[in-house]
Amino acid sequence: TKEGIKENLKDEIINYQFKTSFFDIFLLALFRFVVLLLGYAVVRLRHWWVIAVTTLVSSAFLIVKVILSELLTKGAFGYLLPIVSFVIAWLETWFLDFKVLTQEAEEERWFLAAQAAASRPLLYPRALSEGQFYSPPESFAGSDNESDEEGVGRKALTTQEKEYVRQGKEAMEVVDQILAQEENWKFEKNNASDFGDVVYTFEIPFHGKTFILKAFLQCSPEMVYQEVILQPEKMILWNRTVAACQILQRIEDNTIVSYDVAAGAAGGVVSPRDFVNVRRIERRRDRYVSSGMSTTHSLKPPLSKYVRGENGPGGFIVLKCPGNAKVCTFIWILNTDLK
Numbered sequence: 029t030k031e032g033i034k035e036n037l038k039d040e041i042i043n044y045q046f047k048t049s050f051f052d053i054f055l056l057a058l059f060r061f062v063v064l065l066l067g068y069a070v071v072r073l074r075h076w077w078v079i080a081v082t083t084l085v086s087s088a089f090l091i092v093k094v095i096l097s098e099l100l101t102k103g104a105f106g107y108l109l110p111i112v113s114f115v116i117a118w119l120e121t122w123f124l125d126f127k128v129l130t131q132e133a134e135e136e137r138w139f140l141a142a143q144a145a146a147s148r149p150l151l152y153p154r155a156l157s158e159g160q161f162y163s164p165p166e167s168f169a170g171s172d173n174e175s176d177e178e179g180v181g182r183k184a185l186t187t188q189e190k191e192y193v194r195q196g197k198e199a200m201e202v203v204d205q206i207l208a209q210e211e212n213w214k215f216e217k218n219n220a221s222d223f224g225d226v227v228y229t230f231e232i233p234f235h236g237k238t239f240i241l242k243a244f245l246q247c248s249p250e251m252v253y254q255e256v257i258l259q260p261e262k263m264i265l266w267n268r269t270v271a272a273c274q275i276l277q278r279i280e281d282n283t284i285v286s287y288d289v290a291a292g293a294a295g296g297v298v299s300p301r302d303f304v305n306v307r308r309i310e311r312r313r314d315r316y317v318s319s320g321m322s323t324t325h326s327l328k329p330p331l332s333k334y335v336r337g338e339n340g341p342g343g344f345i346v347l348k349c350p351g352n353a354k355v356c357t358f359i360w361i362l363n364t365d366l367k
Contacts, residue, residue, distance in 0.1 A: 047097045050105075053113050056086055060117065064124070079124045086117040189279050192323065196283045196308030199319040202341035206230060206238065206361055213240055232363065235340040241360040249316060249346045249356035256358075257309055257318040257344055260286055271300065276327050283308050286320075287328045290337065290366075301366055302334040307343070314350075319343035338365045 041051050060082045067078035090110050093099065099106035185193065213228035216239075228240040245252060255262060263273045271291040278284050283306065290301040307320040322338045330336040340363030347357040 046093075048099075048102075050099070050109060053090075053093070053109055056089055057113065057116075060086060060120065064120070068124070068128075076125050079121050083117050083121045087114065090114050090117075185279065192277075192279050192285060192306045193283050193308075195306045195321060195323055196319065199306070199321040199341040199343065200308050200310065200317065202232065202235075202321075203317065203319040203343050203345070203361060206232070206240070206341075207345065207359070232340065235363050238340070238342065238361060238363040241358075241362070243358045243360075245356050245358050246354070247356065248354050249348045252346045252356060252358060253311075253316040257316055257346070260284075260307070263288070276304070276325050282310065285323060285325050287325070289334065300334050301337040302328075302331065303337050303339055303364075304328050305339055314348050316346040317343065318345075335367050337367055339363065340365070 044051055046052065063082050064078065067073045090113055094110050099110060209230070213230050216227040216229055218224050218226040225241055225243040228242065230238045230240060232238050256266075261273050261275065263270045269290055270288060272287075272289040274287045276285045276287050286305050286307055288303045288305060290303070292300045304323055304325050305320045306323040307318055310317045310319075319341065320339065320343050321341045342361040342363045345359040345361070347359065349355045349357070
């Protein structure tokens with residue numbers, strides 16, 4: 029009856045007792061609702077710590093409530109309410125951490141990728157003669173016998189820009205040395221398919237263990253060159269570990285400085301890292317090469333929200349297939365220190 033409802037509400041709220049009242053479980057649910065709404069809708073946080081706090085508080089309170097209270101003496105409802113509240117708290121955690129936050133991060137990646145795809149590429153694709161398309165045999169595009177300005181009629185490079193060019197060439201030399209010692213690569217694992225990816229490791233003096241991925245791709249080397257090497261901003265489309273990639277400075281046709289952000293992992297246990305890299309791009313008779321290593325740039329000093337990682341010499345190599353222009357071999361050399 030109406031009087032009975034009023035009497036029960038009075039006992040639960042006004043005459044509240046921890047051992048016999050259900051009202052505090054309702055307040056616990058309200059607490060979770062307000063904190064989650066404040067953290068993710070108002071402040072727009074993207075970290076799991078908010079849901080972790082609400083789940084921890086809810087679980088601890090419900091356990092203490094069940095142990096110390098007399099709810100279990102009140103029949104089925106006394107059993108059901110704490111159990112349902114406990115399950116809902118953990119369902120919220122699962123749904124938010126593994127569904128909502130990951131989906132939002134994925135949608136942000138695609139949004140940034142769409143922006144990157146709409147922006148102009150690093151180097152404009154154009155018709156190239158054979159002489160322009162590759163360097164002479166046994167000679168690097170932009171090798172040391174060229175002037176520091178790397179081209180007549182271009183503006184002279186500053187001291188810092190010359191240092192970027194030097195770092196790019198240094199990374200390219202290390203990459204070439206790694207490729208020349210393929211017989212010394214240590215096999216780690218591969219896929220079961222006939223054309224599966226193969227992972228190797230290789231120890232580089234002063235740089236430590238380097239990971240090497242070698243894969244056979246059923247697409248033209250020119251396509252990989254355009255999509256992967258010339259447009260690093262698109263990396264977030266095919267590399268899920270990268271949250272953002274930005275070109276900070278173009279030194280000349282062969283050298284750029286980029287800023288990359290690696291997404292956090294393990295639900296936020298591994299915090300996001302950022303990197304400032306110098307990249308050097310070369311076109312050769314039988315391959316395309318993009319080498320790089322860590323550097324510094326005034327536009328991107330270390331930020332408190334990221335851990336500044338460091339990349340050793342590495343990069344991408346696209347090998348042409350002499351007998352088939354529609355396939356290629358892709359090699360990814362990775363040497364990184366997450367700090």
